[in-house]
Every structure is written in structure tokens, then in C-alpha cells.
Amino acid sequence: MDDKRIDLLVHNIGTLITMRGAPGPRKGAAMSDIGAVGRGAVAIRDGLVVAAGPEDEVIAGLEARGTTAASRLDAGGRLAAPGLVDPHTHLVHGGSREHELALKLKGVSYLDILAQGGGILSTVRATRQATEDELYTKAKKSLDTMLLHGVTTAEAKSGYGLTLEDELKQLRVAKRLDASHPVDLVSTFMGAHMVPEEYKGRSRDYVRLVIDEMMPEVKRQGLADYCDVFCEHGVFSVEESEELLAAARAMGFGIKIHADEIEPMGGAQLAGKLGCVSAEHLIAASDEGLEAMRGAGVIAVCLPATSFNLRLTKHARARAMIDRGMAVALSTDYNPGSSPTESIQLVMTLGCLNLGLTPEETMTAVTVNAACAIGKGDVAGTLEPGKLADLVLFDAPNVAYLPYHFGVNHVHAVVKRGKLVVYDGRLVPEGAR
Numbered sequence: 001m002d003d004k005r006i007d008l009l010v011h012n013i014g015t016l017i018t019m020r021g022a023p024g025p026r027k028g029a030a031m032s033d034i035g036a037v038g039r040g041a042v043a044i045r046d047g048l049v050v051a052a053g054p055e056d057e058v059i060a061g062l063e064a065r066g067t068t069a070a071s072r073l074d075a076g077g078r079l080a081a082p083g084l085v086d087p088h089t090h091l092v093h094g095g096s097r098e099h100e101l102a103l104k105l106k107g108v109s110y111l112d113i114l115a116q117g118g119g120i121l122s123t124v125r126a127t128r129q130a131t132e133d134e135l136y137t138k139a140k141k142s143l144d145t146m147l148l149h150g151v152t153t154a155e156a157k158s159g160y161g162l163t164l165e166d167e168l169k170q171l172r173v174a175k176r177l178d179a180s181h182p183v184d185l186v187s188t189f190m191g192a193h194m195v196p197e198e199y200k201g202r203s204r205d206y207v208r209l210v211i212d213e214m215m216p217e218v219k220r221q222g223l224a225d226y227c228d229v230f231c232e233h234g235v236f237s238v239e240e241s242e243e244l245l246a247a248a249r250a251m252g253f254g255i256k257i258h259a260d261e262i263e264p265m266g267g268a269q270l271a272g273k274l275g276c277v278s279a280e281h282l283i284a285a286s287d288e289g290l291e292a293m294r295g296a297g298v299i300a301v302c303l304p305a306t307s308f309n310l311r312l313t314k315h316a317r318a319r320a321m322i323d324r325g326m327a328v329a330l331s332t333d334y335n336p337g338s339s340p341t342e343s344i345q346l347v348m349t350l351g352c353l354n355l356g357l358t359p360e361e362t363m364t365a366v367t368v369n370a371a372c373a374i375g376k377g378d379v380a381g382t383l384e385p386g387k388l389a390d391l392v393l394f395d396a397p398n399v400a401y402l403p404y405h406f407g408v409n410h411v412h413a414v415v416k417r418g419k420l421v422v423y424d425g426r427l428v429p430e431g432a433r
């Protein structure tokens with residue numbers, strides 16, 4: 001093999017955000033370092049970055065190796081960033097819940113809708129009824145939308161099946177999509193998303209079912225890397241969450257928790273105590289909870305589209321988290337109830353306006369920190385030699401323009417593993433990649 005070969009040179013980049021830096025999540029003030037380079041270029045071979053930096057240096061490097069690129073992509077002076085990472089989605093599910101909008105407008109709360117057998121439970125019914133192929137087709141459409149918005153790696157949780165077979169069905173769909181779609185998917189088993197209707201009043205029995213039957217089978221089939229639990233009033237208590245996550249950890253899963261979303265439960269403290277890779281939501285997390293997370297290096301995954309859509313007046317205290325030296329990631333929380341949007345760019349806007357992050361911090365939160373929150377920090381989230389050649393070109397003059405000009409899609413092109421998969425804002429057909 002010709003080790004001098006360069007497959008693709010992306011050049012004439014107005015500003016190149018490399019996110020280069022020390023490995024691992026960026027904490028506190030380091031979240032402002034986005035490694036921006038004026039007039040940049042990225043050289044790619046075998047789907048990996050060979051060089052990313054000032055264009056004159058990258059081209060001089062190619063000349064010194066005595067090579068030219070097999071193909072070139074002129075960025076036209078646009079802004080380039082690492083492929084975005086969405087670290088918390090409920091991608092695979094049946095149905096939709098637009099009927100909840102009228103209830104919400106009448107003032108019925110999310111937890112009240114759930115207590116009446118709606119909410120998550122109505123999506124559980126729709127997901128159980130759907131065939132695996134129906135779920136695949138629906139999730140693929142959402143994944144296409146994510147890719148069109150610049151996402152090249154995402155997480156996908158189960159948790160709308162709540163029987164062994166229906167959970168496995170959701171996880172198989174995510175695996176099939178990971179294999180067939182340009183977006184890389186990390187799967188999370190979330191059998192503890194809700195106590196299903198048939199176990200009403202018997203949550204202990206359901207917790208045992210998840211631990212004794214579901215987790216071992218998911219592990220045996222290699223269908224998920226992580227386990228997650230919805231720790232909330234009326235869902236799983238802190239004690240049940242601890243039991244579930246400790247069991248998951250003992251079986252070799254990475255662990256995550258939906259913590260302190262609506263009520264301050266002590267979920268953030270539990271995340272710190274167990275050493276979860278991440279804790280998500282955190283709208284009601286206490287100072288003690290945040291301190292426990294900081295001490296244990298738990299990444300805070302904040303979901304501002306969810307608080308927006310639930311019409312909550314409180315938001316996750318992401319500004320305070322960064323100021324106390326924590327690592328924050330942002331995510332859509334894409335799901336049919338609390339956050340029906342695939343737009344990570346909208347989340348960046350809400351991250352600035354409602355959580356108080358700077359544009360640079362939001363960029364860190366949807367690249368390197370998001371990648372670390374799903375165990376992909378070694379391959380995704382930055383444009384550095386040896387990392388995946390996942391890159392987005394935005395029709396934007398600078399990083400602040402992305403959250404500033406909101407509600408539209410700024411993506412011009414997406415390169416995934418060195419292949420052009422979105423161009424001129426449209427998906428490149430599979431045969432033409």
C-alpha cells in the first residue's frame with residue numbers, strides 16, 4: 001500500500017475548528033479552547049485524518065511527502081468543525097405524541113401525563129406494536145435528519161419495549177442502522193426507562209426482571225455498551241437505580257443515569273458515587289450532586305431542548321457546572337415526548353441562550369465532550385491525526401454564527417470517514433459516495 005497516498009484534501013476552509021488538545025473531556029475553562037485555525041485544510045487517508053491545520057502547512061507537508069491528493073473538496077471559505085456528536089437519543093421508537101401538545105397547553109405536566117398512562121407508556125404501546133422493519137424505517141429517517149444537521153456519531157437508547165423481546169428488537173434496529181448508515185451509533189440498554197403497565201405496583205419484580213433476564217441477554221448478544229436508568233419520582237427510586245446500575249456495572253456495561261430531571265432526587269450524587277460516565281438532564285441537581293459528579297469526573301449531559309419543550313422555567317445549571325470545573329456535553333435527547341427534535345444546532349442555540357454557554361463552549365459540548373460521554377473520545381470529536389475523518393462544513397462565517405442564526409440548518413457538507421455523505425445540504429446517494 002502506498003503510505004504517501006492522500007484520498008481527499010478539504011481545502012480553502014475559512015475557519016477550521018480542530019478541537020485539538022489533551023485526550024479526554026474538556027473541563028471548566030478548557031471548554032473554551034476550540035483549536036480554531038484561520039484558512040485551514042484537512043488531509044484524509046483511509047477514512048482517517050492525516051493532517052489538520054493551516055492550509056499552507058498541510059500542503060507543505062503533502063509536498064514534503066511527495067504526494068498530491070487524489071481528490072479535493074473546496075470548502076469555499078466556509079467554517080469547518082469535527083462531525084457533531086449527539087450523546088443522548090431515544091432514536092428507535094414507534095409512533096409520535098403530538099396529541100400531548102394540547103394537554104401541555106392546558107397545563108397538564110409531563111409527570112401527570114405519564115401517571116395517566118400516557119407519555120412514555122403510550123410510546124411503549126406503539127413500539128411493541130411496530131415490527132422491527134417499521135422501527136428501522138422510522139429511525140433511519142431520523143438518522144438521515146441528524147446527519148443532514150451535521151451529526152456523524154450518536155447514541156441510541158432502548159427503553160420503549162420493556163419486555164425482553166421488545167427491548168432486543170429496538171437494540172437490533174440500532175445495530176442494523178450502525179452497520180448500514182453513515183452515522184456511527186453507540187447503543188444503550190434502557191430497560192429501566194419505566195415500569196411497564198403489566199408490572200404496575202410491582203416495580204421490585206420489574207427491577208429483578210431487568211437485572212436477572214434482560215441485562216444478561218443484552219450482554220450475551222453484544223447489543224449494548226451502556227445501561228441507563230430513569231431515576232425520577234414515580235419511575236425508579238434512587239435505591240432501585242443504584243441496584244440496577246451496580247448490577248449493570250458488574251456485568252461489564254458502562255453506566256449512565258437520567259438524573260434530577262424534574263424533581264431533585266439525589267440522582268447526581270448517585271452518579272458520582274457509582275462513577276457513571278455521564279449523568280443526563282440535571283435540571284434539578286443540587287450543589288452536593290454537582291460536587292459529587294465533579295469529584296468523580298462524571299460528564300454532565302445537558303438537554304436544553306427538553307426543558308424548552310416541557311415549558312420548564314428552570315434549566316440545567318450548565319454555566320455553574322463549567323465554572324466549578326466540570327465537563328458539560330449537550331444533546332438533543334431526541335424522543336417522541338419530551339424532545340421531538342433531531343436538530344443539534346437548535347440545541348446549541350438553547351445551550352447559549354438558556355444555559356449561558358458561550359458559542360465556543362457549545363462547540364466543545366457537541367464534539368469532544370459529547371464523544372467522551374459515549375466512549376468515543378479516542379476516535380471522534382476532534383480533527384487530529386489518527387482520528388476519524390468526520391467533518392462538517394457550515395455555511396457560516398464563524399462559530400458564533402451557528403447559535404446566533406437559529407432555527408435553520410447551516411450544514412453545507414458532511415464528510416464521514418473520509419466520504420462525502422452530504423453536499424449542498426442534501427444527502428449524497430449511496431452509489432455516488
Ligand SMILES: N=CN[C@@H](CCC(=O)O)C(=O)O
Pocket residue numbers: 090119120123230258261306333335336337338339
Ligand atoms: N426522561 C425520560 N426519558 C426521556 C423522555 C422519554 C419520553 O418522554 O418518551 C427523556 O430523556 O427525556
Ligand SMILES: [Zn+2]
Pocket residue numbers: 088089090258333
Ligand atoms: Zn432521555
